[in-house]
Amino acid sequence: MVEPLAGEITVYFYAILFARYPDVRRLFPQGMDIQRDRLLRALLRVVELVDDPESLVRFCGQLGREHRKFGTLPAHFPAVGECLLDTLARHAGPAWTPETAAAWTKAYGIVAQVMINAAEQDAAVRPAVWPATVVHRVPRGHGIAEITVRPHGSYPYAAGQYVSIETPWWPRRWRYYSVANAPREDGTLTFHVRAVAGGSVSGALVHRASVGDVVRLGPPMGDMVLDAAEHSQLLFVAGGTGLAPIRALIEEVARRGGHHQVELFLGARTAAELYGVDEMLRMAQRHHWLTIRGAVSHERIPGIRGALPEVLVEYGPWYEHDAFLSGPAQMIASARETLTFHGTSPRHIHHDPFETPVLSVP
Structure with missing residues (x-):
């Protein structure tokens, strides 16, 4: 009922929150556009996961730990809940029945408590920042x-x-x-x-x-780590600065003695944008288990030409590999679809979330 009014809802929510509880304003950045979008997506995620308690608790726990760096305290949750429910009531109109209000009140209470518990447990073992x-x-x-x-x-x-x-x-x-x-x-x-x-x-x-x-x-996040791999053969696919975590994973393979066979594909629109290839080639000279290929999609030069997903098909199949993908969201989505279509199990395809990580967990 309220999703089509998303922009209006988030503006109203933060307006009444800051008016009623001005001390909370210091926790937020001056520009609120991104923050408003994150609030809406977090609410939608809670609704999506309401019938999946395990995933809901995992999501809210991550959200609670992530909020530590903002300076969020348990005392802030009642204020947010009050303003959130008043905002939903205002914009839902006749759909906001006593039963709906009771359901949202209970849901918010559970979400808040899970977030508070996760934050307190996290505070016992590490700093917030x-x-x-x-x-x-x-x-x-x-x-x-x-x-x-x-x-x-x-x-x-x-x-x-x-x-x-x-x-x-x-x-x-x-x-x-x-x-x-x-x-x-x-x-x-x-x-x-x-x-x-x-x-x-x-x-x-x-x-x-x-x-x-x-x-x-903030604290480190993400599950795209070497221990997630089940196969000894690894496929690394990187576009642009997506090379950063792939480079770290290659260093980790070397630290562990090079017991994996690694195929690395680097992609860019032009040869000039083929970021980091010289350093990767030097690493390949030092490590016999590392093979590197660069692909350019928008320029005719000697070597491999084409978008990374197309190149992967040419050099595949990859169903006996664990695949690690990093780069622009469109490239990751296309490569994932291509690999899955050609037989790679989805559980053997690893990549970071596309957007704000804590709001994009599986």
């Missing part, structure tokens, strides 16, 4: 910069995972980036960041960040 100093910055062309940071304290993670980052120039705006390296002895993490049009955080990291600046990291 990690300050990290920029120790190295290298421009890579085409609006890409390689940013290396050193967290202030131990930061355990697995190769292939991604991290949310907040910059000092845009407080409370968090964006997600994959770590481009396996865990190092010195504890540093490297990110490959592309400045996107209108991207305040990516633009700041690429064009403004310098050695000595301090950013903040």
Whole structure:
């Protein structure tokens, strides 16, 4: 009933929340457009999962842990619940019956309690955020910069995972980036960041960040890790800066002694955009188990021509491989469909969520 009024609903919700509870405003960024979209998608996800308690609890638990970095406290949940229910009642009209109100009140109470419990359990074992100093910055062309940071304290993670980052120039705006390296002895993490049009955080990291600046990291997330693989043969597919987690996974294979056979496909529109290929070729020279192929889709040059999904068909089949996909959402979706059609089991295809990770878990 209320989904068609999504924009109006989220604007009204935050308006009455900040009017009734002005102290809550400090938890949110100045620009609220992305936040409003996330609220709506979170609500829709709760409704989608209402008959799947296991997945609902998993989703709400992740949401609760993720909210720690915003400074969310248990005392904030009643205020949000009150304003949320009043917003739904206002926009649902006659459909907001006493039975519907009771159902939503109960549902919100359960969601809030699961989030609170998950946050409290998480707080017992790790910080909400990690300050990290920029120790190295290298421009890579085409609006890409390689940013290396050193967290202030131990930061355990697995190769292939991604991290949310907040910059000092845009407080409370968090964006997600994959770590481009396996865990190092010195504890540093490297990110490959592309400045996107209108991207305040990516633009700041690429064009403004310098050695000595301090950013903040959220906890590591994601299941696209080497331990998820069941086969010894691995297929890695990377487009653009999607190479970052794939590079970390290749380093992890090397750290473990190279007991996998790895086929890596790099894709781009033009040869100039074939990001990171020189470094990957040097890695292939050092590791006999790594084979690399680059594919260009919009330029006629010697070598492989075509979009990555098409190239995968040419060099397949891949049904005896675990596939790890990283890059633009359209490329991942197309490659996943192609691999599945040609016999690769969906449970052997691994990739990060397409959008805000905590709102896009399976």
